[in-house]
Amino acid sequence: MSSTDSPAHSTHPVNTTTTAGTPLKADATSAHPPASSRDPTLTSNAAQGGLAAAHASPAAELASLKMKLKAALRQFPDFPAPGILFEDILPIFADVQLHEDLLRALELHVLSASTGKPDVVVGLDARGFLFGPSLALRLGAGFVPVRKQGKLPGPCETAEYVKEYGNDFFQMQADGVKKGQKVLVVDDIIATGGSASAAGTLVEKLGGIVVGYVFILELDFLKGRSKLNAPVHTLLASQEQKLGSSES
Numbered sequence: 001m002s003s004t005d006s007p008a009h010s011t012h013p014v015n016t017t018t019t020a021g022t023p024l025k026a027d028a029t030s031a032h033p034p035a036s037s038r039d040p041t042l043t044s045n046a047a048q049g050g051l052a053a054a055h056a057s058p059a060a061e062l063a064s065l066k067m068k069l070k071a072a073l074r075q076f077p078d079f080p081a082p083g084i085l086f087e088d089i090l091p092i093f094a095d096v097q098l099h100e101d102l103l104r105a106l107e108l109h110v111l112s113a114s115t116g117k118p119d120v121v122v123g124l125d126a127r128g129f130l131f132g133p134s135l136a137l138r139l140g141a142g143f144v145p146v147r148k149q150g151k152l153p154g155p156c157e158t159a160e161y162v163k164e165y166g167n168d169f170f171q172m173q174a175d176g177v178k179k180g181q182k183v184l185v186v187d188d189i190i191a192t193g194g195s196a197s198a199a200g201t202l203v204e205k206l207g208g209i210v211v212g213y214v215f216i217l218e219l220d221f222l223k224g225r226s227k228l229n230a231p232v233h234t235l236l237a238s239q240e241q242k243l244g245s246s247e248s
């Protein structure tokens, strides 16, 4: 898998908004890097230059798809709490072509992984449900949800976790994953890694083997991947630091 190992970076096109308004194109700031800068996760020079229409390789196709996906993200300052720059992935799903591009990019990413095809895709409540089942179908894998506490019937395993803006409990049904099954954990965003780490803990409690984690977007300044004990694959990376932070 051509995993994005997310070296230090800071660049992506930025749409911001006032607290209640429509997102606006913004000037670059430390928290909102300039739109013209290159994103090191977009690795193909050809794709960056818009020359990858006829893809010479899966890597070139993936680079081209990433560029389109990244341009669709929106940022909302101070949501859901002051100091949080919220990354909104929903425009991807509102557009048929971008939705298709996302699934193709994730499929390319996973199929190039040395871990091979998983038996089960585990998606995290709630945004991991937006694409987890579709990706599972493409991979010929089952889909099993991790849900917030109190939503699942029958015997469940529970894990508490802390995320970028609060803490919560996750649950999985006790028979959701069978002993020895290979599991790919997917979610839209990794921030602190608390949510994904708790999901991995639940899978392991059920006897599953976590073969990898896949995210659309990584807030790599939070170093969430350090909490995860299996390969981490992210399509895009964003945000050098928290909104309002005085660090350079």
Ligand SMILES: O=P(O)(O)OC[C@H]1O[C@H](OP(=O)(O)OP(=O)(O)O)[C@H](O)[C@@H]1O
Pocket: 124, 125, 126, 127, 128, 162, 163, 164, 165, 187, 188, 189, 190, 191, 192, 193, 194, 195, 196, 224
């Ligand atoms: O890496 P972390 O710091 O744990 O943060 C990442 C998690 O936060 C968001 O979910 P949220 O709990 O806001 O729930 P939602 O998907 O229901 O909006 C996001 O979808 C991830 O699941």
Ligand SMILES: Nc1ncnc2[nH]cnc12
Pocket: 084, 085, 086, 087, 088, 163, 164, 165, 189, 191, 192, 219
């Ligand atoms: N900054 C952020 N934007 C969107 N979802 C998140 N989940 C955790 N941190 C987030």
